[in-house]
Amino acid sequence: MTTIYDIAKKTGFSITTVSRALNNYTDVSPKTKKLILEAVEDMHYYPNSVARTLSTKKSWALGIIFVEDLGIGMKHPFFNSVIEGFKKSVEQKGYDLIFLNRYVGGEKMTYLDHALHRGVDGIAVVSSNYDDVEVEKIIGSSLPNVIIDSHTSKSNVVYSDNMRGSELAVDYLYSLGHRNIAHISGHSKTFVGLERLRGFKSAVEKYQLHNSSIAEGGLFSVDGGYQAMKTLLQLENRPTAIFAAGDNLAIGAMKAIKDAGLNVPDDFSIIGFDDIELSGQISPSLTTIKQDMDKIGEQAAELLLQQINHKTDPTISIVPVELIKRETTKAIK
Amino acid sequence: MTTIYDIAKKTGFSITTVSRALNNYTDVSPKTKKLILEAVEDMHYYPNSVARTLSTKKSWALGIIFVEDLGIGMKHPFFNSVIEGFKKSVEQKGYDLIFLNRYVGGEKMTYLDHALHRGVDGIAVVSSNYDDVEVEKIIGSSLPNVIIDSHTSKSNVVYSDNMRGSELAVDYLYSLGHRNIAHISGHSKTFVGLERLRGFKSAVEKYQLHNSSIAEGGLFSVDGGYQAMKTLLQLENRPTAIFAAGDNLAIGAMKAIKDAGLNVPDDFSIIGFDDIELSGQISPSLTTIKQDMDKIGEQAAELLLQQINHKTDPTISIVPVELIKRETTKAIK
DNA sequence: CTGAAAGCGCTTACAG
DNA sequence: CTGAAAGCGCTTACAG
Numbered sequence: 266m267t268t269i270y271d272i273a274k275k276t277g278f279s280i281t282t283v284s285r286a287l288n289n290y291t292d293v294s295p296k297t298k299k300l301i302l303e304a305v306e307d308m309h310y311y312p313n314s315v316a317r318t319l320s321t322k323k324s325w326a327l328g329i330i331f332v333e334d335l336g337i338g339m340k341h342p343f344f345n346s347v348i349e350g351f352k353k354s355v356e357q358k359g360y361d362l363i364f365l366n367r368y369v370g371g372e373k374m375t376y377l378d379h380a381l382h383r384g385v386d387g388i389a390v391v392s393s394n395y396d397d398v399e400v401e402k403i404i405g406s407s408l409p410n411v412i413i414d415s416h417t418s419k420s421n422v423v424y425s426d427n428m429r430g431s432e433l434a435v436d437y438l439y440s441l442g443h444r445n446i447a448h449i450s451g452h453s454k455t456f457v458g459l460e461r462l463r464g465f466k467s468a469v470e471k472y473q474l475h476n477s478s479i480a481e482g483g484l485f486s487v488d489g490g491y492q493a494m495k496t497l498l499q500l501e502n503r504p505t506a507i508f509a510a511g512d513n514l515a516i517g518a519m520k521a522i523k524d525a526g527l528n529v530p531d532d533f534s535i536i537g538f539d540d541i542e543l544s545g546q547i548s549p550s551l552t553t554i555k556q557d558m559d560k561i562g563e564q565a566a567e568l569l570l571q572q573i574n575h576k577t578d579p580t581i582s583i584v585p586v587e588l589i590k591r592e593t594t595k596a597i598k
Numbered sequence: 599m600t601t602i603y604d605i606a607k608k609t610g611f612s613i614t615t616v617s618r619a620l621n622n623y624t625d626v627s628p629k630t631k632k633l634i635l636e637a638v639e640d641m642h643y644y645p646n647s648v649a650r651t652l653s654t655k656k657s658w659a660l661g662i663i664f665v666e667d668l669g670i671g672m673k674h675p676f677f678n679s680v681i682e683g684f685k686k687s688v689e690q691k692g693y694d695l696i697f698l699n700r701y702v703g704g705e706k707m708t709y710l711d712h713a714l715h716r717g718v719d720g721i722a723v724v725s726s727n728y729d730d731v732e733v734e735k736i737i738g739s740s741l742p743n744v745i746i747d748s749h750t751s752k753s754n755v756v757y758s759d760n761m762r763g764s765e766l767a768v769d770y771l772y773s774l775g776h777r778n779i780a781h782i783s784g785h786s787k788t789f790v791g792l793e794r795l796r797g798f799k800s801a802v803e804k805y806q807l808h809n810s811s812i813a814e815g816g817l818f819s820v821d822g823g824y825q826a827m828k829t830l831l832q833l834e835n836r837p838t839a840i841f842a843a844g845d846n847l848a849i850g851a852m853k854a855i856k857d858a859g860l861n862v863p864d865d866f867s868i869i870g871f872d873d874i875e876l877s878g879q880i881s882p883s884l885t886t887i888k889q890d891m892d893k894i895g896e897q898a899a900e901l902l903l904q905q906i907n908h909k910t911d912p913t914i915s916i917v918p919v920e921l922i923k924r925e926t927t928k929a930i931k
Numbered sequence: 932c933t934g935a936a937a938g939c940g941c942t943t944a945c946a947g
Numbered sequence: 948c949t950g951a952a953a954g955c956g957c958t959t960a961c962a963g
Contacts, residue, residue, distance in 0.1 A: 266714070266940095268939095268940055268941085269940065269941065270940080278949075278950085279949070279950045279951075280940090280941080280942095280950090281942085281943085281949070281950055281951080281952095282948085282949055282950070284941070284942060284943085285942095285943095285948095285949085288942080292948060292949090293948070293949085294948055294949090297948080297949085311707065311711050311714060311715040312715065312940085312941070313652075313715070313717060313939090313940055313941065314715050314716050314717065314941095315648055315651045315652050315657065315716075315717045315939090315940080315941085316652055316939070316940030316941035316942090316955090317940080317941055317942075318648045318941090318955090319646075319648050319649055319652055319939090319940080319941070319942095319954095319955045319956065319957085320940080320941050320942045320943080320954070320955050321941085321942065321943095321955085322955080324648065326696070342675075345678050352697060356697075356699045356701055357701065359701065361696055361697060361698070361699070361716065362696065362697040363659070363694055363695065363696045363697075364685060364689075364694060364695040364696075365694070366689045366694070368689055368690065368692065374644065378642075378644050381599070381644055382644040382645065382646070382647050383647050383648075383694065384646060384647065384648045487879055516879055520879070520881075523881065543876045543879070543880075546820055546849055546853070546876070546880070547876075547879075547880050547881070548853075548856065548880070548881065599956095601955095601956055601957085602956065602957065603956080611933075611934085612933070612934045612935075613934090613956090613957080613958095614933070614934055614935080614936095614958085614959085615932085615933055615934070617957070617958060617959085618932095618933085618958090618959095621958080625932060625933085626932070626933085627932055627933090630932080630933085645956085645957070646955090646956055646957065647957095648955085648956080648957085649939090649955070649956035649957035649958090650956080650957055650958075651939090651957090652938095652939045652940065652941085652955090652956080652957070652958095653938070653939050653956085653957050653958045653959080654939085654957085654958065654959095655939080
């Protein structure tokens with residue numbers, strides 16, 4: 266590895282001057298700078314970021330944490346898309362992304378301790394879990410952070426307009442003539458599950474739909490939706506439409522309906538929540554509330570970098586959602 | 599931030615002794631060690647990994663690189679699952695994962711330069727691209743590395759048994775009575791696309807299926823499969839079965855068949871390659887060649903860590919595939 | 932069993 | 948415009 270000393274030796278300047286030239290200080294003569302930059306090029310030198318970090322206290326690395334105690338897992342397309350958006354945004358500003366976990370060298374530490382140990386400049390937390398001790402610690406720390414898909418007034422948060430999403434779904438079903446609308450809810454320990462449920466209840470209230478029932482769908486899995494739908498199918502007063510808190514739940518419900526020998530959208534209209542890639546590709550394609558994952562990632566990046574650079578106050582960013590009409594919804598006579 | 603000096607001051611020992619106690623050196627008296635560890639606990643001290651890295655030349659960080667010039671993108675479920683498996687394996691050994699890109703602080707550098715700059719201990723490259731200058735540089739470097747989904751004899755490589763997968767697919771279709779089998783191939787610039795095509799050709803040769811045709815499916819997208827299938831549908835001598843080089847391609851093909859008013863599996867049997875989550879959930883569910891993504895990730899981790907620790911010779915790890923029989927395949931009379 | 936000192940590769944006051 | 952020196956927070960010969 267070539268170091269700053271090699272460049273100094275080759276050019277005859279001190280490492281101080283080399284460092285200055287490299288960091289675009291103005292008080293280096295153009296001639297000197299040119300010489301140094303040429304040597305840097307020749308010797309294929311890149312400053313060691315570890316040494317730089319040690320002396321500047323700035324790592325140009327951001328930590329990303331998945332709190333997945335509930336076991337939803339990072340394989341869910343939502344998370345990946347959000348991360349992708351986040352990554353793109355921060356890379357542009359020169360930051361690298363580092364996955365933080367709870368184990369370092371075989372020893373268990375908290376996510377926060379790990380972040381501190383690694384010296385990241387900030388943390389993005391993806392936490393579906395409503396109240397988590399680990400996340401509380403991060404929020405309460407002085408390390409800049411942003412929380413995605415959960416809520417707190419003490420830090421930066423980014424999530425979809427879940428309430429509005431539920432409202433859009435019920436509005437649409439109502440406009441199609443449905444009066445008995447059921448909800449397959451997300452896990453009650455998740456922030457988004459609760460919010461979507463709350464939105465559903467408020468919409469149902471608005472239209473005075475006293476028949477509406479709710480089935481617990483659990484952790485946003487296909488199987489959870491399947492089971493919930495089986496419960497709904499046994500109801501005496503069956504719904505004609507189902508709004509599920511996630512696309513996976515909706516897909517599971519569709520399967521249950523099919524297995525019962527019934528049809529979507531003839532017997533049941535269905536709306537999901539997410540708009541994962543799959544939803545447009547299945548048959549019938551799924552009407553759903555689209556979350557703008559890229560935007561969520563970008564927003565998270567923006568809030569986090571803002572805090573890192575200007576120490577702004579905690580900011581809440583609620584990202585708009587959109588109703589995507591497809592084939593699983595149908596007007597009833 | 600509390601440092602090793604704080605612990606030294608509090609306990610009255612030198613930083614040398616504190617460091618020794620922390621790193622489990624044997625030549626520290628049990629009593630001293632206990633005192634120091636207590637202080638560490640009390641003061642909530644965690645060693646600064648940046649400083650440690652600077653003095654030991656070991657970062658306990660691994661770089662991960664996506665070469666996605668072709669634009670397949672990291673959102674493809676295959677990559678995410680592989681990364682997940684890789685991540686789990688290396689975390690257990692105390693390594694963190696850091697995403698490497700080509701931009702650092704706004705300036706463009708190669709992936710290798712970035713890795714060197716960051717001081718990672720090794721690199722995992724996910725590269726569908728067959729020959730890539732950047733990847734060549736990494737392979738040719740002295741930094742330990744492993745290449746996933748591409749081939750070279752000069753470094754560690756891990757990929758599925760693509761040839762065997764194609765063979766399994768054709769064998770099965772043949773056993774169902776199909777004699778006119780088409781292949782929707784992956785992009786000819788991708789290693790896996792070429793391998794699966796090669797496997798297909800060899801199987802077709804084995805059974806002397808002179809009718810078999812091939813349609814280019816491009817970059818493993820649903821739309822690519824759709825377009826390829828449209829071509830196949832126009833053939834005078836239509837195939838009765840299609841083996842697609844990816845599940846997305848197969849799903850696209852299914853859509854094209856449906857749009858043409860035809861049916862799977864009645865009019866066409868279809869087999870994909872991947873076994874992405876979606877494949878089991880669509881209707882009809884997709885018969886496919888399952889890749890063991892977790893295993894690929896684990897193998898990559900193992901080879902990389904081996905090279906880091908013992909400087910082993912370049913190793914090729916070919917991960918077995920498996921035929922998953924589902925609803926898109928059917929015997930013909 | 933313990934400590935003083937040098938060194939890892941940078942940056943940044945301070946001095947000239 | 949340039950350089951000598953100190954410092955970032957650790958680890959590791961070397962000495963005792």
